[in-house]
Amino acid sequence: MTKDDGNKAMHLSRAIQDLVEDGSHISIGGFTINRNPMAAVYELIRQKKRNLHLYAHSNGQGVDELVGAGVISKLEIAYGGSGRFAPTCIRFKKAVQEGSMAVEDYSNFQMTLRFLAGALGVPFLPTRSGMGSDILARWGFSKEVRSSDPKLPDKKAVVMDNPFGDWAETSKVVLVPAIRPDVTIIHAQKAATDGTVRIKGLTFADVEQAKAAEHVIVTCEELVEPDDLRDNADLNNLPPFCVDAVCHVPLGAYPTACYGYYDYDPKYLKAYAGFAREEDSFLGYLEKFVFGIDSHERFLALIDPEQLKNIEADPRTGYAPNLDRT
Amino acid sequence: MTKDDGNKAMHLSRAIQDLVEDGSHISIGGFTINRNPMAAVYELIRQKKRNLHLYAHSNGQGVDELVGAGVISKLEIAYGGSGRFAPTCIRFKKAVQEGSMAVEDYSNFQMTLRFLAGALGVPFLPTRSGMGSDILARWGFSKEVRSSDPKLPDKKAVVMDNPFGDWAETSKVVLVPAIRPDVTIIHAQKAATDGTVRIKGLTFADVEQAKAAEHVIVTCEELVEPDDLRDNADLNNLPPFCVDAVCHVPLGAYPTACYGYYDYDPKYLKAYAGFAREEDSFLGYLEKFVFGIDSHERFLALIDPEQLKNIEADPRTGYAPNLDRT
């Protein structure tokens, strides 16, 4: 996959083409309205990927667009919302209510631990979260579905007595199974051609999601030489050998935020919520903003340049102060 | 413990006095010849603490001096060595061979997971490490010792079948119990008066060790205002609420290294190895370098200033290039 010189830079469309197949199990980074790998989300939709199994925690906008476009057949998730713009993600809500997509519910911490288990190479991790809840009592994927898919663990979770007595004042624990995606896609502020990744601000669960996956695609605001990220390795989040493809996509998280670079676009997100409400308007939206064009660059050309200016982050705060967010 | 204004700065001798009691379970940060909290180690010896239960992974110099001074009655450890200066720590070796201290052996990863379990607030974590080894077969602390001490889990480790079938190609896992120290002591390059900690370079397992403990003492090269560490929070490793005491001790890791500030002192470590070889010379060493003085500042005054100059880190490499290490 990698060239002999270790250069992993490639066009996003090629990375998606080469690494994601119909039926792949994927996960995407980011959180609600922040650092979703939106350019990659649009590329997945544009390439008409089908029957993907998607793992997310509280990824909002990316999940909703993938679900709305019919890319996802199974979803494991903790939270489908985009803050004030869509307290419950709209196409997600419709798909679940219509039964067009199977959903397995976990909590945010449980999903995080499941990614961490994948990253650590263990089959499960224990937590004290969720005992007594329907998250444990009710399964979204039946036993039959689980046992028929070798990429799924045969149980949603297991409650077990503490084998160390009451050590750590704990009588029981919940074991949650590892997630092992075929591909994880994240968006970072900086990446080097060798695959080194530097995220600015909160990492959410991106690092665990990436390490859990067999393949990793990173889109980035700035593509730099490996030497440039060795000046302060304390700031780096993924080593080269975790990453397969590095794709230079400025504004690649738009319309979600990218700390230190740009804010989320309240106008776009509000307009999206309008489009998403009805089937027809949503299809029109996809036609115009995804299928009608062939790259993230062209997508950005559809956005009012004035608004792209408005959401530019100021260096002091990392976001766009006094942005009109009503 | 903390003053009303959230200021946690205090003298190291007071922090040790207030937070460490005879019989306390403690852990110290650092790794072999790097960033051991040596000023705190000497203070523990100077205050004649006794019957401490010590948790370490590959902490070399700090462990050896504590063991040699008779501070430790029980030790859980993965590795007792100081690199080329003492492939096996000398006083540690003697104490084990003489049976004057009980030792429980784990691997480095197992110890790390045990600290992480404590940090996460779960009774154990699973790994695939050590199956078939005597690390699992042989216990250093007997069942009786374990069941008589409420601060110890009743088992060294548990091997369990994977409750998720062969998920993650794993048939069995080893569960290792959480470590929950009363106090963890680490040395950092920078700390703020509110308890924020910034470590430069490798963190080893310091972060997990700190989070696992009920109380945390941090010694630091530079004591700064909380605002100074908010310029780039991506570089910070512990939030204020994890830390009880912040003690300003320049060269607080000496004679071990502190990345970006100073190298380890090969002369001191070699001389130490000489002193440590015999009981009498070791007692003489303690008398001169620990009991004979009352602070780390005085301790440093015993060291040849020329040599302190020699070990100063250069900004490019973070260590002292071309240092005589023969």
Next chain:
Amino acid sequence: MTYTSKEMMAVAAARLIQNDDIVFCGTGISMLAAMAAKHISAPHATIFFETGAIGSQLEEVPLAVGDPRVMYRTAMNGSLLDSFACMQNRHTGKHVIGILGAAQIDRFGNLNSTVIGDYDHPKVRFSGSGGAADVASFVPRSIIFMQQEKRKFVKKVDYLTSPGWLGGGRDREAAGLCQGGPWLVITNMAIMGFDDTSKEMYLKACFPGVTPDDVLANMGFAIDIERADVTPEPTLRELSILREQCDPQRLILG
């Protein structure tokens, strides 16, 4: 003095926050409550978000816990793992106050934020747990913001997303959950507590101008109203902090 019920709710919660508290904030009014508390009475309280932001300074109100505004001058930028671990960890967790919301609540403070109707064929789907089930599992004290409506205060939640006192009494302990649990429910009309022994909800205080009967009329189950007093009105200072320093754009206050 005029003020909205949202303002009363935010102020009522802010008053509960102390300097040593670590406040877990969700989206919306809970952020305002924490922001207000930092300005009013608890400057050293720590605001933190499940996204990993610890000690956020919040110059502007975030519209989601993933809003880049939560990252401004934090003490630490961690990860989801760090923030939930901080709650599950018993040393740090014991200082955490969780602030939650939900679509349904029952008399033991069990919350539903997942579905209305049958889980397999839901009539309405909501966002799901997010970190709510985790917070509810780990945290010794949680405050729950609710709208006072019959369809929200229900005999039995359609789906138990976040464990409260479960069936009451010592049920939480039996299930393996941490001690502590739902502490207070703050609605647009009143504040409810939970009985120390039975863990059943009771009326603790009505907002000015609201009677216990008003509250009961807007719930799907009856609760003890004998212990109720009246919540003091927001002060001028409280209101001006809320309006001028916390949410001048009235993004959350409306």
Next chain:
Amino acid sequence: MTYTSKEMMAVAAARLIQNDDIVFCGTGISMLAAMAAKHISAPHATIFFETGAIGSQLEEVPLAVGDPRVMYRTAMNGSLLDSFACMQNRHTGKHVIGILGAAQIDRFGNLNSTVIGDYDHPKVRFSGSGGAADVASFVPRSIIFMQQEKRKFVKKVDYLTSPGWLGGGRDREAAGLCQGGPWLVITNMAIMGFDDTSKEMYLKACFPGVTPDDVLANMGFAIDIERADVTPEPTLRELSILREQCDPQRLILG
């Protein structure tokens, strides 16, 4: 050409390292081998240490894996957790070559670095596992550096610190360990491999000037010597890299 057996050992190991490999280094000669490989044949190999240093550039030879020299211009400064997770993780772990040493080894490559004598009353105590038991458990290929001595090549190790092929055959799998395990043993006299099926040690190659009988005379058990050939001498280039670029102070070469 004159060279020491330590130089031959380092060169023999360096030759085995490829560009895609992630090399786990312990203290001492294994660092020199990895440093030399980066200069000789595998510039893109990743040197990493259990301390969390990934992609170290090593301008000077570290004297311990905790030496600050391992932090110089790394790709990432992680933690112990990160580095062991990278080995336990099957995606990254499959690329890792572990380099280990020990006080005792048996014919199945099981290693002892803990005690000589009875564990409860040891005659000699060593450093203990460190990360060795972890590496031995996780890594598909490990190289073991040993001194060729009767007391070190023993029928049964006094304490099994790091699992090799255990009792041979499919024993590793039965114990729950990863596939793969000890790959080669490099001593001051020879290189030993392990039989594909029985997993028993055999003589793979003698160093120049050493006979199979010399090797057998310095082991506590007999091994198959029929498959042995001779290791090529270090080249001038290999030696000059080792001496001039890797360890000019001869801190490890002696």
